[in-house]
Amino acid sequence: xxxxxxxxxxxxxxxxxxxxxxxxxxxxxxxxxxxxxxxxxxxxxxxxxxxxxxxxxxxxxxxxxxxxxxxxxxxxxxxxxxxxxxxxxxxxxxxxxxxxxxxxxxxxxxxxxxxxxxxxxxxxxxxxxxxxxxxxxxxxxxxxxxxxxxxxxxxxxxxxxxxxxxxxxxxxxxxxxxxxxxxxxxxxxxxxxxxxxxxxxxxxxxxxxxxxxxxxxxxxxxxxxxxxxxxxxxxxxxxxxxxxxxxxxxxxxxxxxxxxxxxxxxxxxxxxxxxxxxxxxxxxxxxxxxxxxxxxxxxxxxxxxxxxxxxxxxxxxxxxxxxxxxxxxxxxxxxxxxxxxxxxxxxxxxxxxxxxxxxxxxxxxxxxxxxxxxxxxxxxxxxxxxxxxxxxxxxxxxx
Numbered sequence: 001x002x003x004x005x006x007x008x009x010x011x012x013x014x015x016x017x018x019x020x021x022x023x024x025x026x027x028x029x030x031x032x033x034x035x036x037x038x039x040x041x042x043x044x045x046x047x048x049x050x051x052x053x054x055x056x057x058x059x060x061x062x063x064x065x066x067x068x069x070x071x072x073x074x075x076x077x078x079x080x081x082x083x084x085x086x087x088x089x090x091x092x093x094x095x096x097x098x099x100x101x102x103x104x105x106x107x108x109x110x111x112x113x114x115x116x117x118x119x120x121x122x123x124x125x126x127x128x129x130x131x132x133x134x135x136x137x138x139x140x141x142x143x144x145x146x147x148x149x150x151x152x153x154x155x156x157x158x159x160x161x162x163x164x165x166x167x168x169x170x171x172x173x174x175x176x177x178x179x180x181x182x183x184x185x186x187x188x189x190x191x192x193x194x195x196x197x198x199x200x201x202x203x204x205x206x207x208x209x210x211x212x213x214x215x216x217x218x219x220x221x222x223x224x225x226x227x228x229x230x231x232x233x234x235x236x237x238x239x240x241x242x243x244x245x246x247x248x249x250x251x252x253x254x255x256x257x258x259x260x261x262x263x264x265x266x267x268x269x270x271x272x273x274x275x276x277x278x279x280x281x282x283x284x285x286x287x288x289x290x291x292x293x294x295x296x297x298x299x300x301x302x303x304x305x306x307x308x309x310x311x312x313x314x315x316x317x318x319x320x321x322x323x324x325x326x327x328x329x330x331x332x333x334x335x336x337x338x339x340x341x342x343x344x345x346x347x348x349x350x351x352x353x354x355x356x357x358x359x360x361x362x363x364x365x366x367x368x369x370x371x372x373x374x375x376x377x378x379x380x381x382x383x384x385x386x387x388x389x390x391x392x393x394x395x396x397x398x399x
Contacts, residue, residue, distance in 0.1 A: 001031050001035045001036065001078050001079060001398070002035075002036045002038070002076065002077040002078045002079070003027055003031065003035055003036065003037050003038070003077060003078070003079045003080075003081060004038050004040070004073055004074060004076075004077040004079070004080045004081065004103075005020065005023060005024070005027075005037060005038070005039050005081045005083050006040060006070070006080065006081065006082055006083065006084070006099070006100065006103050007019065007020060007039075007082070007083040007084035008084045008086070008096065009039055009040070009041045009047050010041035010042060010043035010044060010045075010046040010047035011043065011046065011262060011263070011264075012046050012262060012263035012286075012287045012288045013261065013262040013263075013287060014261045014262070014287040014292050014295045014296070014309075014311060014312075014315070015085065015169060015261060015262075015309065015310065015311025015312075015314070015315075016084065016085075017050050017287070017291065017292040018169040018172040018292040018296065018311065018315060019083060019084070019085060019118075019167070019168055019169050019172075019311075020039070020051065020083060021050065021051070021172065021292065022168045022169060022171045022172045023081065023083045023117060023168055024037060024051075024057070025171075026168070026171075026390060026391040026394055027081075027394070029391055030391055030394050030395045030398060031398060033056065034056060035056065036056055036057075036058075037056060037057045037058075038057075038058050038059075038060055038073065038076075038077065039051060039057070039058075039059050039060070040059075040060045040061075040062045040066075040069070040070065040073060041059060041060070041061065041062065042061070042062055042063070042064060042066070042219065044059045044060070044061045047059050049291060050291045050292065060073065064219060064220070064221070064222070066099055066102075067102060070099065070102060070103055070106065071102075071106050074103055074106040074107050074110060074112060075106070075110050075112075077112065078112060078113065079112065079113045079114075079115070079397075079398065080103055080104075080106075080107045080112055080113065080114040080115070081114075081115055081116075081117050082100050082103065082104070082114070082115070082116040082117060082119060083117050083119075084096070084100065084119065085118070085119055085120050085145065085167060085169075085310070085311075085331070086119075086120055086122070086331070087100050087116055087119035087120065087121070088100075088116075088119065088120065088121035088122070088124070088132050088136060088149075088152075088153060089120065089121060089122030089123055089124060089329070089330075090123065090124055090125055090128050090205060091122055091123055091204065091205065091328075091329040091330075092204050092205055092206060093204065093205040093206035093207060093222070094125070094128060094205070095206065095208060095222060097124075097128060097131075097132075098131075100116075101131055101132065101135040101136065104116075104135050104136060104138060104139055105135050105138065107138075107139075108138040113140050113397060113398075114138075114139050114140050115139065115140055115141045115142075115143065115393075115394065115397050116136075116139055116141070116142040116143060116144075117143055117168070117390065117394065118143050118144070118145045118165055118166070118167055118168045118387070118390050119142070119143070119144055119145065119149070120144060120145055120146070120149045120330075120331055120334075121144060121149040121150075121152040121153050121156075122149075122152070122329055122330040122331065123329065123330060124156075129156055132153070132156055132158065133156045133157045133158055136153065136158045136160060137157075137158050137159040137160050138160065139160040140160070140161070140397060141160065141161050141163070141393065141396075141397050142158070142160050142161065142162045142163070143162075143163050143164070143165055143390060143393055144162065144163070144164045144165075145164070145165065145166050145167040145168075146164060146166070146334050146335070146338060147164045148330070148334045148337070149164065149334070150162045150163070150164040163393060164386075165386040165387060165389045165390050165393070166382075166383040166384070166385075166386035166387040166390075167311075167314055167383070167387060168387055168390050169311055169314050169315060169387075170314060170317075170318075170380070170383050170384045170387035171384070171387050171388060171390075172292065172296065172315065174293040174296050174297055174300075175293040178293045178294050178297045179297060180297075180301075181294055181297060181298075182257070182285075182297065182298045182301055183301070186255070186283055188255040188281070188283075189255055189257070189301070191253070191254070191255075192254060192301075192302070192303035193254060193255050193256065193257045193301065193302050193303060194248050194252075194254045194255075194256050194257070194302065194303055194304045194305075194306070194362075194366075195256075195257045195259050195298070195299065195302040195304070195305045195306065195307075195312075195316075195321075196241060196244075196245065196256060196257070196258055196259065196269075196272075196305075196306045196307075197259040197260075197261050197265075197299075197305065197306070197307040197308060197309040197312035198241060198258065198259075198260075198265060198268050198269055198272065198308060199265055199268070199308035199309060199328070200234050200237065200265070200267065200268040201237075201308070201328040201349055202225075202226075202230040202231075202233045202234045202237070203224040203225065203226070203230075203234075203264070204224070204225060205225055206218050206222050206223065206224055206225070207222070207223055207225060208221050208222055208223075209221060209223055212226075213226070218264070234268070234271075235271075237268070238268055238271035238272050238275055239275055240354075240355040241268075241272045242271075242272045242273075242274075242275035242276045242277075243355075244355065244358065244359055244362070245258075245272060245276055245281075245282055246276050246277050246278050246281075247359070248362065248366075249276075249278050249281035249282070250278070251363075252366055254303060254366075255281050255282065255283070256281060256282040256283075257282070257283060257285055257298065257302065258270075258272055258273055258282055258283065258284045258285065259285050259295070259298065259299070259309075259312060260284065260285065260286035260287055260288070261287055261295070261309040261311060261312050262287055262309075263286060263287060263288040265286075265309075266284065266286050266288065269284045269286070270284055285298055292315075295315070296315045296316075299312055299315050299316040299319075299321065300315070300316055300318060300319035300321060301319070302316065302319075302321050303321075303322075303366070303369070304321070304322050304323070304324075304362065304365055304366060304369065305321050305322070305323040305324070306323070306324050306325075306326065306358065306362065307323060307324070307325055307326070307332070308325070308326045308327060308328065308332070308349070310327075310331040310332050310335065313325060313332060313335055313336075314335070314383075317376055317379065317380040317383070318380055318384075320373040320376045320377050320380070321376070322365045322369045322372050322373065322376070323345065323372075323376075324345050324346075324347065324358065324361045324362065324365065325345065325346045325347065326347045326349050326354065326358060327346060327347075327348075327349070328349050328350075332346065333346060338379065338382075338383070339375060339376065339379040340375055340379070341372065341375060341376075344361075345361060345365075345372070347361070
């Protein structure tokens with residue numbers, strides 16, 4: 001059995017890394033140790049940091065313009081798995097969505113089995129809604145990581161079989177050797193950190209263009225969306241987060257971990273750190289340097305988490321870390337709805353009082369963190385139980 005696993009691999013993204021490793025574990029459990037797994041990436045050197053190649057696993061570099069390379073890879077394999085969480089959405093840019101749809105189309109063309117494995121669905125432009133309805137309907141099975149995503153696809157008219165479970169990162173295991181590493185490397189962290197997993201919403205979506213500013217280039221020919229207004233908003237966001245981080249350090253004596261769940265988050269995190277009046281009370285932790293196991297240990301050691309990254313919320317949940325979301329897309333909103341904390345702990349980043357609302361919630365949870373722990377504990381148990389169903393569904397498709 002030759003399995004092609006297509007996702008957002010090699011981007012120094014903690015969530016994608018945790019997902020891929022959990023998915024590989026499921027494939028090994030269901031299809032056996034001799035299954036031949038291929039993982040394509042535009043940055044294989046990053047992927048090799050956490051995925052070990054061997055006789056039954058290979059990493060293949062694909063070009064930025066990926067159509068021919070993916071067409072060839074699909075033709076060579078027996079089972080195609082879409083393993084990126086943000087599969088059916090264009091929040092980050094249409095190019096990633098088109099890659100998943102292209103793989104789905106190729107699989108149907110060559111008569112290969114294709115499964116979307118614990119994925120999500122979100123906002124789509126009119127043309128992308130049409131493409132998803134037309135092409136995703138040719139998938140053998142779509143497993144979404146929440147009921148809302150399944151309902152969105154059904155509402156679009158996607159006719160493929162759709163089931164819903166939970167994100168496979170809930171089954172991710174950390175390395176025993178990584179226990180306690182943040183406290184060892186940063187003594188200030190021993191009394192408990194407040195984590196801020198920041199995202200600059202003003203960069204997205206990523207768009208394709210022949211040229212642009214070098215600082216705005218994600219990877220040619222893909223550029224972040226930038227304008228004077230967007231740059232001004234980015235500065236204001238960094239200034240606001242820096243002021244909140246300073247007040248956390250002063251009011252509670254808590255060090256602040258500025259957490260970059262993806263390498264692209266570093267620019268904002270370092271701007272926040274630079275703008276702080278007490279930068280010695282903060283430190284930047286990045287997925288560019290630390291693998292998913294270390295980042296997960298970091299997340300689970302926090303006193304409180306402020307997150308704009310979906311997988312920061314997911315990976316911290318096992319430790320019942322009190323958390324607040326500033327979410328600009330449907331993923332965190334949906335997760336918080338499922339957990340029953342959307343109304344109290346989810347903040348719209350476009351709210352004119354976003355920073356004030358965030359600080360109010362931080363103060364509340366710092367004073368009374370236990371008020372949400374039981375809710376998070378129950379939510380984690382429910383999601384973990386559903387995530388463990390994914391391997392059984394994979395076995396069903398294979399059979």
